[in-house]
Every structure is written in C-alpha cells, then in structure tokens.
Amino acid sequence: MPSRRIALVGPLHPWRGGLAQYLGLLGEALKPHADVRAVTFTRQYPDFLFPGTSQFDPDAARPDFPTEAMLDSIGPLSWRRVAAHLERFAPAAVVLKWWMPFFAPAFASSVGPLRRKGTRVILVCDNLIPHEPRFYDAAFTDWMMRNSDGYLVMSDSVNRDLDTLKAGAPRRRVPHPFYAQFDRKRFDRDSARAKLGLSGDVAMFFGYVRHYKGLDTLLEAWPLVRVRRPGATLVVAGEFYEKPEPYHALVKAAGEGAVRMLDRYIPDDEVEALFRAADVTVLPYRSATQSGVTHVAYALGCPVIATNVGGITETVREGETGLTAPPENPQALADVIVRFFEQGMAPAMAPHIAKLQAEHSWEALADSTVSLIDELKPGRGWS
Numbered sequence: 001m002p003s004r005r006i007a008l009v010g011p012l013h014p015w016r017g018g019l020a021q022y023l024g025l026l027g028e029a030l031k032p033h034a035d036v037r038a039v040t041f042t043r044q045y046p047d048f049l050f051p052g053t054s055q056f057d058p059d060a061a062r063p064d065f066p067t068e069a070m071l072d073s074i075g076p077l078s079w080r081r082v083a084a085h086l087e088r089f090a091p092a093a094v095v096l097k098w099w100m101p102f103f104a105p106a107f108a109s110s111v112g113p114l115r116r117k118g119t120r121v122i123l124v125c126d127n128l129i130p131h132e133p134r135f136y137d138a139a140f141t142d143w144m145m146r147n148s149d150g151y152l153v154m155s156d157s158v159n160r161d162l163d164t165l166k167a168g169a170p171r172r173r174v175p176h177p178f179y180a181q182f183d184r185k186r187f188d189r190d191s192a193r194a195k196l197g198l199s200g201d202v203a204m205f206f207g208y209v210r211h212y213k214g215l216d217t218l219l220e221a222w223p224l225v226r227v228r229r230p231g232a233t234l235v236v237a238g239e240f241y242e243k244p245e246p247y248h249a250l251v252k253a254a255g256e257g258a259v260r261m262l263d264r265y266i267p268d269d270e271v272e273a274l275f276r277a278a279d280v281t282v283l284p285y286r287s288a289t290q291s292g293v294t295h296v297a298y299a300l301g302c303p304v305i306a307t308n309v310g311g312i313t314e315t316v317r318e319g320e321t322g323l324t325a326p327p328e329n330p331q332a333l334a335d336v337i338v339r340f341f342e343q344g345m346a347p348a349m350a351p352h353i354a355k356l357q358a359e360h361s362w363e364a365l366a367d368s369t370v371s372l373i374d375e376l377k378p379g380r381g382w383s
Helices: 019-032 076-089 101-115 137-146 157-165 189-196 215-228 244-253 269-275 294-297 330-342 344-359 362-376
Strands: 004-011 036-045 067-071 093-098 121-125 150-154 171-173 204-208 234-237 259-262 281-284 304-308 322-325
Touching: 004 019, 004 076, 019 036, 019 093, 019 121, 019 294, 019 362, 036 076, 067 076, 067 101, 076 101, 093 101, 093 362, 101 121, 101 137, 121 362, 137 157, 150 157, 150 362, 157 171, 171 362, 189 269, 204 215, 204 269, 204 294, 215 234, 215 244, 215 330, 234 244, 234 269, 244 259, 259 304, 269 294, 281 294, 281 330, 294 304, 294 344, 304 330, 322 330
Parallel strands: 004 036, 004 093, 036 067, 093 121, 121 150, 150 171, 204 234, 204 281, 234 259, 281 304, 304 322
Antiparallel strands: none
C-alpha cells in the first residue's frame, strides 16, 4: 500500500454543482502527493428537502481517481459501511467538504471510528454558520467539530467563525481556486453574444436563487439602471430554490426585454458562453461567507460587482477586478452598475483579473492541504 493515503468524502460525479466540482479538482491536485480515493453519496438530500428539479449532472467531468458511491445522508447503516470501507484504505487523512450542519450525523459517524485509529479529519469549510439557520444547527455543528482535527478556510469571515467555534484549531487560510475547467476557449465576447443573442450592456446573476442571495434587490435596481442605460440587459441564469412568482413580478415591472430569465440548472457546457457574453457578474447577496460564482467569473475573465457582506468582497479588488455596493439597497446597487457601464471599466479590469487567476490555483490548495496534514501528524498512512 502507498506510503501516503488521502480519502475524500462528499459530493462528486454524478452529483452536480460547485461542491462536486471543487472536491473533484482538489482530489486531482492531491494525486501527486498521495494515493487518493473517495466516497460520495448514494443519496445527498432527501427529495422533500431538495428544492430543485435534479441533483445530478451525468455529463459533468468524472474525477480520475477511484470513487465509490455508498453514503446515504439519512441511512445510518451506510455510515457503518463507509467507515468500514475507509478503514480498509487506512488513510492518513479524510478531507470532507463542509457546508451544512444537516450532514453532521452522516459525516461524523463515517469518520469517527477512523480518528480513533490515527486518521486525521480535515474540513474544507464553505460555511460554519449557515445562511439559513435551522433548529439543529448548533448541536450538529458541534458534533462535527468534535469529530474533526484541521480546517481549510477560504475567507476571513469563516476564519473568524472558526475561532468562535473552536479557538486555536489547526487550519490553513487558503484562497478559493478558480474554476478554470470552464475555460474551453470556445468563445470570445462577440461569438458568445452572437450565440446568445445579446448586445449592449449585459450584467448577469448566476447560480441557485435563494433569499439570502438578494436577487430581488438586483431586480428592484434594474429599472433604475435602465433609466440611465436604456437597453441594458440583465441575464438571470439559475434554478429557483424558492417560489419564483415574486421574482417574476419584479421582472415584469422592469420592463419588456429588460431581464432574460434562464430558470433552470445551467450545465457545465453552457457556462463559458454566459460569462464571456456578460460585461459583469453581479452578486447582490444579503449574507455570505464566500461564493464560488466569483471564482467562475474570474476564471472566465468577467469582472464582479458584489455587496459588502461576509467574505465575498475579499476577492473583489475595488476598481481593479470589480466594484462593491451596500446590501439590500437597490439605488446604491444601481448607481454602482451604472458607473461600471458609463466608465467602460471591463477592459481596464482584464489584466488585474488575469493576475488574480495566477494566485488561485488548485496546486496551491493541495500544497496547503498536505502542509496541514503534516502539522496534524497522522498516526498512519503518512510516511
């Protein structure tokens, strides 16, 4: 058996979305350092808890390391099977993607037995304090924190939350890598716009629609933008995870042709054209620790306008890679968007975004992960 072994646990192909993409790309970046194997879900969310139409994207790229689908988030028998499966591999570390306390029983029960035999558990922390709290959050988060040893945090906001929950815990503060896999060099701005039938000023909201993401604020701002930039188009690309009717009413109020709605999950194959066609991506969030959307945008050369919440603006270099605005303020957001268009900021931001791309690599994340494992001194699988 190889001298260094790392296991990953969490969503991977065919599960869809940024979480699965992140874990797959991290695993591939870790391969030069260790033997990498993974466990993914047979069931991630019960259907009654999942607001979308499908949890799968079978056309997405498969990771090139062994992956077993055997974890049922609400199936205790599967947690035992996962623990036994991982024990046969005897990894030095298990790396879990952590974004929601709901998964604590499955994750903690699957990795707890390994910790007692010398394996270290590392959480890649998207959120430690959820955007949409539930009654069990504190107890489940505490359960997971007691069954983990080290932490990869990608924003100062999450770093502060970790100090609140587990002061002094071993960690690495790492930049969120960019999702460069979407950059297939198939489109430039003109060809992307021709494909999508777009012209003039184009802004985009991308990703699942949830209340905390503030799409309603952006839709309320859009008529104010159009007064000063007639013909400007807002593209809303993403599936609704809540009732869409209030948003549709705001779209109607914005005026004919002002907003183009793509109310569905956007498969990987369509992502490049959307970001190439947009002048700017807007993140009007009410709350956040970070967002993978900024890292897709930058990977495809698209500037970002974001609200000043959580860790999102940590990757927005004011006036260089994007602009910021206060949250829940349609007038202020409209003013910033109009300033971006009036001053033609996108071309001047391109070289700054290119520089930022070089600083956010998957190889750097893998190096930090290995460094953290070294610090944790596993009792096995690391020699």
